[in-house]
Amino acid sequence: MAGWIAPAATMIAAMMTAANLGARVTGWGFVVFSVGSVAWTTVGLTSGQTNLVLSNAFLTVVNLVGIWRWLGRQATYDKGSNAAADASARHPVPSLYPAGGVIGAKLTGPDGEAVGTVVDAMLGCGDNAIAYVVVSTGGVGGVGETLHALKPAELVFGKDGVRTDLDADAISRKPVIQSNHWPESL
The missing domain is CATH 2.30.30.240 (PRC-barrel domain)
Structure with missing residues (x-):
């Protein structure tokens, strides 16, 4: 099963991040990449491919950083800028756009x-x-x-x-x- 999930998740995640459709889609692309790297790690463990295990363990860490950056930090920034834009539209100040x-x-x-x-x-x-x-x-x-x-x-x-x-x-x-x-x- 992991042998099918790994390439599918990797291809889908690559399309999601390459499409540059915003922070949320990019962040979820890293979630899908994480599923793929865990599946590749499983494939490596069950087939005795140490290099595949080590490289995908590292990629899992990189993907977790991507999740934090795009679904954590960037999502917080987007909320802040959108809140300022919304507030400016409701108050007698010049309207803002992020x-x-x-x-x-x-x-x-x-x-x-x-x-x-x-x-x-x-x-x-x-x-x-x-x-x-x-x-x-x-x-x-x-x-x-x-x-x-x-x-x-x-x-x-x-x-x-x-x-x-x-x-x-x-x-x-x-x-x-x-x-x-x-x-x-x-």
Whole structure:
């Protein structure tokens, strides 16, 4: 049984962590990795493969650190930033949006449909403000995507994520930027 669980858990966990779908999914990916490493350790013990036992005992410890980091520490940080965002929406202060929620956020257009994914945000060192946000459109898992830079004024950060009044066609008409060469300004 462990011989079937080990590779299945390892493959599923690898997909969960590689997908970069947020702290919770990554954390649960490490839980599944732990199941896989314990199963591999069992396979090693029952087949006399000391190297398999030792390497997966070490990987179990690494996976426990991953669980703590993503389901413990990062989950606590996410709760704190979300609490601040929620509180700011209920009080007469400027609304807040967690910076950690920007990268990988779906960008929704005026009709509420996804028009892209936020790849990164460039910050100005002089004024400490967002200079521009890079958004990917098209492609699957980064393959075949097109990158465009949007000005902060074209975006609205809110409780429901990142929105824009631009539709997919308007974004596609923006200049394409290369993945390895972003503009120094917009």
